[in-house]
Amino acid sequence: KNEVEQSPQNLTAQEGEFITINCSYSVGISALHWLQQHPGGGIVSLFMLSSGKKKHGRLIATINIQEKHSSLHITASHPRDSAVYICAVEETSGSRLTFGEGTQLTVNP
């Protein structure tokens, strides 16, 4: 069993839909990161969370430390949101990141 599990693995949505990607982890963490990777490989850091909720534009990330679970929400999805979304946890022992397998999101016009 992976330390970080994401669901779903693949997600197809229509433009405008509300999207949720989930991340569960089994280790103690100091922080959780959400990353976005576009075709070609470039990775952008979206959020770093240690508690509660953060919002940036149409993106919202939440974390429940007790339940070891985080969600990434995209409101009013757009085709340019199509990418792989990766959850990563920063373990309490240091700053190394452990990654989930990623969620491939496709938003159709």
Place this chain on the structure above:
Amino acid sequence: KAGVTQTPRYLIKTRGQQVTLSCSPISGHRSVSWYQQTPGQGLQFLFEYFSETQRNKGNFPGRFSGRQFSNSRSEMNVSTLELGDSALYLCASTPRQGEETQYFGPGTRLLVL
């Protein structure tokens, strides 16, 4: 400020050769981390350097090594290349160890034949 740069962007090597990849962090950033991404294993942490010292190391064989220079630029080396080393190698920088956001470079795509 310029972003994280990695050179070369693409590389083809043959089994048994060695390779050196370079990462220049954002100016003022002192922490550099390296990651390997493959279709089968996904993203995996290789190592992290801060102020020229390796602070963390992932579960990779000793063929994988790295270093950081006084100007925070970092290199990673893979010796005796194997087919399974074909991957996208990414580096990321932060101002200090454990700093919030990691800024990723575009990666070096290595193909081992």
